[in-house]
Amino acid sequence: MEGAASAEKRSVEDFRVRVHGGPHPLRAGSEGAATTFGRDDAGWAPRPPDDANASRRIVAHFDVDAFYSQVEELRDPRLRGRPMAVTQKFLIVTANYAARSAGLKKLMSLTKAKALCPEVALVSGEDLTPYRACAKKVRAALERFGTCEKLGLDECWVDLTAEVDRRIAAGGPASDPPLVGHRHSSTHVVESDNAHRPTDIRAVDPGRTNDDAASRGVHAPVPPGRCEDGADPVGMDPVGMDPDVWDPDVADPDMLERRLRVGAAIAAEARDAVRSATGLRMSAGIAHNKMLAKLASGLHKPDDQTTLPASHAAGTVSPLPVRALPCVGRGAERELLDRGVRTAADLRRVTGSKVCEWLGPRVGRRVHDAAWGVDREEVAPKPPPAFVTCEDSFRSCTTWDAVDAVLRVIAPDLVARMDEEYEDEVERTVAAGALIPAGRAARTLTVKWRDVKGGKGTGWSRSSASTAMPTLANDRSIDATRRADALREAATRVLSSELARGFDLRALNVGAGNFEPKAADPREQPGVQVGSSGIDVGTGRAAHGSAFAAMNARRDYDRGGGRMSKTEERALSERERGLGG
Numbered sequence: 001m002e003g004a005a006s007a008e009k010r011s012v013e014d015f016r017v018r019v020h021g022g023p024h025p026l027r028a029g030s031e032g033a034a035t036t037f038g039r040d041d042a043g044w045a046p047r048p049p050d051d052a053n054a055s056r057r058i059v060a061h062f063d064v065d066a067f068y069s070q071v072e073e074l075r076d077p078r079l080r081g082r083p084m085a086v087t088q089k090f091l092i093v094t095a096n097y098a099a100r101s102a103g104l105k106k107l108m109s110l111t112k113a114k115a116l117c118p119e120v121a122l123v124s125g126e127d128l129t130p131y132r133a134c135a136k137k138v139r140a141a142l143e144r145f146g147t148c149e150k151l152g153l154d155e156c157w158v159d160l161t162a163e164v165d166r167r168i169a170a171g172g173p174a175s176d177p178p179l180v181g182h183r184h185s186s187t188h189v190v191e192s193d194n195a196h197r198p199t200d201i202r203a204v205d206p207g208r209t210n211d212d213a214a215s216r217g218v219h220a221p222v223p224p225g226r227c228e229d230g231a232d233p234v235g236m237d238p239v240g241m242d243p244d245v246w247d248p249d250v251a252d253p254d255m256l257e258r259r260l261r262v263g264a265a266i267a268a269e270a271r272d273a274v275r276s277a278t279g280l281r282m283s284a285g286i287a288h289n290k291m292l293a294k295l296a297s298g299l300h301k302p303d304d305q306t307t308l309p310a311s312h313a314a315g316t317v318s319p320l321p322v323r324a325l326p327c328v329g330r331g332a333e334r335e336l337l338d339r340g341v342r343t344a345a346d347l348r349r350v351t352g353s354k355v356c357e358w359l360g361p362r363v364g365r366r367v368h369d370a371a372w373g374v375d376r377e378e379v380a381p382k383p384p385p386a387f388v389t390c391e392d393s394f395r396s397c398t399t400w401d402a403v404d405a406v407l408r409v410i411a412p413d414l415v416a417r418m419d420e421e422y423e424d425e426v427e428r429t430v431a432a433g434a435l436i437p438a439g440r441a442a443r444t445l446t447v448k449w450r451d452v453k454g455g456k457g458t459g460w461s462r463s464s465a466s467t468a469m470p471t472l473a474n475d476r477s478i479d480a481t482r483r484a485d486a487l488r489e490a491a492t493r494v495l496s497s498e499l500a501r502g503f504d505l506r507a508l509n510v511g512a513g514n515f516e517p518k519a520a521d522p523r524e525q526p527g528v529q530v531g532s533s534g535i536d537v538g539t540g541r542a543a544h545g546s547a548f549a550a551m552n553a554r555r556d557y558d559r560g561g562g563r564m565s566k567t568e569e570r571a572l573s574e575r576e577r578g579l580g581g
Helices: 002-020 067-075 097-101 110-116 131-146 163-170 210-214 253-278 290-297 310-317 330-337 344-348 352-359 361-371 400-431 480-498 547-555 566-576
Strands: 060-063 084-088 091-095 121-124 145-149 156-161 188-194 282-287 305-306 389-393 440-450 463-468 505-517
Touching: 060 131, 060 253, 060 290, 067 084, 067 091, 067 131, 084 097, 091 097, 091 110, 110 163, 121 547, 131 145, 131 156, 131 253, 131 566, 145 330, 156 290, 163 253, 188 505, 253 282, 253 305, 253 310, 282 290, 290 305, 290 310, 330 352, 344 361, 352 361, 389 400, 389 440, 400 440, 400 480, 400 505, 400 566, 440 480, 463 480
Parallel strands: 084 121, 282 305
Antiparallel strands: 060 156, 060 282, 084 091, 145 156, 389 505, 440 463, 440 505
16 A cells, blocks of 8 residues: 555656646647746736725635546545546546656547556546535535535635634634745746646746746736736735725735635645545635636646735736636637637737627626636535436437437436435535425426437537426336336437437437425435346346446447446446445
8 A cells, every 4th residue: 555655646746747847748849739828918908996805805716636536546446556547438538647647638539548558547437426426525525614616526616704804813823824835926937738728727847937938938028017926016006906995904915915824724724624524635726716716726736725816816817818717618719819819918908898899798897807817706605406417429329229228328327316416405405404304306307419410409519308307207215217217208208209300319418407396205215226227236236248348338329339327337347346345
């Protein structure tokens, strides 16, 4: 065990050297080469109104490092200390740091991954059940420190403001601690090595500053009247706030820094709490708003944290591509690029009214704010999902027998997701003090598909149709097989009335939505016990061959795919690997 731990530590350190010391050698000079961001602070249009809450608010963003990989390592400790990657549909969706150091990255084909790193261990991650379970434990640990808002499975914001206020008011060492982690400066060079996720920025070697980059033509000089650290000129508050909206208790620079230090100490405690509760390592960013905290959390990954002072917010955001700003998706990015706006600095040269004209009032205001490092959005818990879905994609599905096979794979998993939602709602009502706990049940079944041959859903677009959720599908007093069969039959009726003749499906999705409260029933049998393929999930026994063979068969339903659900595949795979009881 000691050897595995040492190997894991070496892998993480090797990854740090590669990332924070410059672009990965396999990426340098390639189409996906790392982008180094410089700064150009000339010719600003009027800045947006100040955020009156910025001086007091302290927000932390937490991001579990290589989340899927860590979960798989916890489930199978033999994977620790060796290169491993989690796969979906013969692509890598994430990899641990040992594998990343060997050049593996997201969306890489398994063929290429094996060529780069023949010893890599590959684990199927198509069943997300263990990841959702771990994500719930992570959030439960973080909620002890403040209001928690989830962002996907592996990320959360936590509003630390109340706890910071409490510690400062109480006095003592905890009210003015030394800084934990890193303090980012806008003079530090940052770069993105992932074209698919522009918000994922990394700090480069601290010895390499923007002034160093200027000699290579990356950094344009800051014009007179602007501060080198990205703050406003002398005479303005370091946060860029109008003195009329200052909170006199916290708006002076020393108190701003002190509040960040207290927030950083709390964030470190929260990371320790998550590791104690789940075994998962995570990184964190601490700042005065959600956007800045998220940008900061990845600067010194993995297993580290970074504070981003308000005085360096504008300078840090300035060189980033517009796609890194909140609310800028592909459509908004194209609109801005077509108008010559590529970075936040470019966006600052455009008036807020013009940005609203281009992108609409709601998005335009948010994006214009973000270009200056302003984010007014408060941390707020996300409501339960309006819909939960299960899906499979494949090479072909041209017959009704093949359609039935797909539904036999995804219907049991949707029943399991519906049960998760029911049980989560019971927990929420109990936590809220309800005398009679209640879950929630879906009223609507929605089917979506992609048909490349003709009819609705042609090409990459999708079509959908809905019907009432079968009563049996919500009846937790009967076994999961009957519930999944009822769901499958209803979905088949929907498709039979919607699909054109000669269909060729490439993806099929079933979803449950329009949830309503449902009182608990003592006859209920919670959880998926036996899938529709007849596999006992508890033992992983099956007469259909290996889990890999079942997964491989799902590539083409016209050739016999559809042997078991994804949940059953995972159970069988782990049984074959000697895990479980």
